[in-house]
Amino acid sequence: MPRxxxxxxxxxxxxxxxxxxxxxxxxxxxxxxxxxxGLSSNMAWYYLRKAKLDARRxxxxxx
Numbered sequence: 001m002p003r004x005x006x007x008x009x010x011x012x013x014x015x016x017x018x019x020x021x022x023x024x025x026x027x028x029x030x031x032x033x034x035x036x037x038g039l040s041s042n043m044a045w046y047y048l049r050k051a052k053l054d055a056r057r058x059x060x061x062x063x
Contacts, residue, residue: 012040
């Protein structure tokens, strides 16, 4: 797994946890944490897909 994708997944998990804590405390700033979780999950998906495509291209070039 690419390092940037792993970092993005960690940020996503932490943002979800922060949103849960925020909403449990009755604080509406959890909405910002939810948005950050969505952004970081999209970044993780992008980096995973990019790594897969790069591996396919490298395999195709080496043939």
